[in-house]
Amino acid sequence: MKEWKKISLFVCVFAFVREFRPIEPFYAAYLTSPAINITLIEVSRDVYSVGAYSCFVLIIIVFLITDYLRYKPVLIVDGLCGMITYFNIIGSPGILRMQIGQVFYGFFFSSEVAYFGYLYAMTEDKRYYQRITGQARAACLSGKFISSLLAQSLSLINGSVPFVELVYMSAFGMFFSTIWAFIMPSVKHSIYFHAADIESTTQTSSAIVYSPKGIESETVKAIKSAYQEKKEAVKQCDIKKGNFRKALARLWNDFKNSYSDPYVVKLCFWWALAYGAYVQVYTYINVLYTYTLDLNNDSEFTLYNGAAESLNTLIGAISAYLIGKLELNWFRVGDAFFAVGSMLAGLVLFGCYCTRTLWFIYAFYIIYGCLYQTMLTIAESEVAKRLGKDSYGLVFGFNSFIALFLHTLMTYGIVQGHVISVTTAQQFTIYAGYYTFLGLLFCGFVVKKHLTAKEKLLVCKL
Template sequence: MDCWKQEKRNTWTFPTLILCLYGFFYMMKPSEPFLTPYLTGPDKNLTIDEVTNQIFPVWTYSYLALLFPVFLVTDYVRYKPVLLLQGISFIVTWLLLLFARGVLAMQAVEFFYGMTTATEVAYYAYIYSVVSTERYQRVTSYCRSVTLLAATLAALLGQLLVSLAGLSYFHLNAITLASVSLAFLCSFFLPMPRRSMFFHRKDGPEALPAPQKGLDSLRPEDGGSGSARQGPAPEQQAEGAQAQSSVLRVLVQLSKDLRDCYSSRKLLYWSLWWALATAGFNQVVNYIQVLWDFRAPSHSSAVYNGAVEAIATFLSSVTSFVVQYMKINWDLFGEMALGIFSAIDAGSLFLMHFTTNTWACYASYLIFKACYMLLITIATFQIAVNLSMERYALMFGFNNFVALVIQTILTVVVVDSKGLGLDIVTQFLVYGSYFAVIAGIFLIRSICMLVSSKCPREIARSCKEHLNHAEDESKEQAVTGHPTWLQESG
């Protein structure tokens, strides 16, 4: 029995190792910092306007359309099938990117890439279903460190291969295809979890059906014409009804949990910043290569996108690491930090708009990304410390969903050719103004909080002085037998 328990405790190491390998290979994409030069170069021969206003917006739309259903399906089928789907989507994305041509084909690339982004939730949620609670922090650290390391190495490798080896962007994409294919192979070795956060809780009712059966009961049988004529068996009807009841129960519970989470004013304002800033951040990251290519066209200038992304990722990891050593009363000064660093982000974006120097654009991007990563780490901590793992996952997903809705509105209005279809330089003026508004909101909020926290202290001190004065008067009256004002009038 002791050996069996010891073996059960050690089972976390294998899935963690495989998941780290999966995360490393799917983040090892040396071609990603050079996507815009690749699309506008001789390989695809697309214009900047086609890339900006017709192709890139598809990623935002597909991500929004897929995020919520993927979130529910991921938990229902217990993560691994969605990781396999993500691996397939990666492979399809890079096959199209390598061998397809034209605007429509590249829009399909963005659709499948939106699917890979929507299914990322399975990567971070999987590990919590196969390890015990006391190991959450350790395995989360492993997985996030591996993905940051892979992203840094990929960007650096891409830059070295382009600048020193003279490798073409096509061959960089071929290397990426090989890497994501290895990630897909790794996902086959992941053990299938027995529980999930919402549909298959460890403490849930034992009568809950397995996800495969629940899915099968929702599909018509194709095993023969006789079964099709006779209709579903009573057992299948019971399983289908139970599956529908399970989905309804989970949806009701999710809505209650969301209401409870956002009833906290502190969590509400941190989540508001999270959604607003993440929408702007994703928009900037999605179109920054277009701005760089406009400032220094890749067909006539040296391209350092990979080096900039590598440094940005490294700085992001450093700022995220430094947060744990910052001894600050976040309840009192947290919103001021959100306002100040959002103002720095706004200044960086304004500089990107007004400057014509490519190196100034690069430096501004480094400052912008480092500030955002610092704040999102603080926001993540402030939200997670007050919630259970299930509620944190729910709030994380909902905040990102709201961010994606805001980002979609920005895309439709600012970027899409059916909206304003602004040029890339004017877009960054809009994004700078957007972050300036965020900074204004939270700076005003922080000033109000500081004033309101100071006023009660002043009132308390005034009351204390008044009480002390009244106490002195009562003592004087007890000695003389007359109140102080009567003595003074006499």
């Protein structure tokens, strides 16, 4: 097997198992069930909010240390944090224990960038970057699909949601991902910080001590050996300091070059803002399901959260795959595509607020997932076409940072009610307005491009 295929296989297995968390579609239902017995308001404002703040703070740390630590240690800690997250909701935990679990979940959620960075650092032939990225994303979506489908199947077979069993299965998935991370090959050199280590080591080890007569006393040899070791230690220290400065300079140059293209900036703007709203929708859609049941006083309805999540993932993956095969001039039609797609996303999210029928909310969420994954695929592929190959992880990490910053602001201002106090259903009108704003903004880009083209045409005629 070729080396790049071997690395891709390792990462795909890790990504698949990492997303094997069957409790996720029923997380809010579990916390409000008799097993835990906290209110929906406590789930939203006291538990989930800690996870949002933790994600935002920790993604900065993860972003800075991942490349320096050469990825693998971060992948191992990622799995351990996932295990701690789920072990903290087993039994009869109090609010504080669940909040501690959410702190660890923040690291787990933030370190997704690590296995993509590992993928790029371990693949020397940059021609395969696009292919292995697609494979890793497919593995991630497949893990979510299988996980949600299994959770729903067990719920139907059992007659009710087996919450505790799903929590243990999720913890086992995290345990397996930790073990798998241990056996993954280590990164010998990273993209930025350790790129020159091998070269400097090779140069140092090639030095030969020359003695004219070839005969020296043991004392002289010992003195020379100690002196040489001290000299090499100082030299290596200087090399590492120089490498660190060079790495920071290279990182800054890659950052400036990546965001110097207006087309990339525009797509990254949509990507970061849409992703921030997606995290909010993904987090609070389960709260909306339980909120709607409570509003309808319906205690007999069978929850199909797992089925909705699995269909959301599957249809989103299929639509992303199909749109990826379309050969269109996205530079020309992309603005219109994002304008229409964003406004449709806003429309279906508004539908989540308007209806009190859970089946319709499931359907709207699936449609939203399809629209989001389709648009994200185009945004990612178009940005990747214009980036230096070493900059994929950098841009992904920075966009994630902006997205989680927005997610944190919305959590503080909307969910916790520090800016505006709304119900769970009313939150979705804000998300709808958010996507509608993005759609209108890209409509403006369409109009501007059209007017600019007309002006150029008039100038040419004159």
